[in-house]
């Protein structure tokens with residue numbers, strides 16, 4: 717049977733069950749004419765140019781899961797940060813990577829911009845309780861006497877942690893490589 721490829725219903729790339737050529741990066745069906753052969757296989761033009769938008773492959777619960785996982789790990793890490801002082805600086809990027817890997821595993825590697833934002837929000841919320849705890853002494857400082865530098869250090873570590881962890885987790889979720 718001869719199909720007219722100009723009709724949308726006959727366009728193989730529009731069919732979900734299409735088993736022909738697919739981009740080996742984003743899995744999008746591609747017409748042989750649009751396929752670009754790379755050392756790792758065929759890719760669509762968008763992926764070759766690096767301009768592929770993230771497909772929303774997530775399920776509704778994935779963002780909730782991402783938020784919770786990010787929040788729990790960020791909170792656990794901030795508890796650790798309150799005890800290890802300057803080592804927080806070494807810990808924070810690792811916590812961001814851990815969050816990203818744990819979330820990816822939890823959502824079976826599904827991706828979406830919404831999920832990335834949920835992870836960012838979760839990480840910020842997870843950092844918040846101990847950051848607020850570290851802020852409290854500033855407001856109840858003894859009769860207006862400014863706390864010493866040593867007294868401020870726990871707060872400084874928590875602030876750095878609360879900035880570094882969510883941004884590192886978000887960057888890893890988006891697929892950037894942070895060194």
Ligand SMILES: [Zn+2]
Nearest residue numbers: 739742760763
């Ligand atoms: Zn692609």
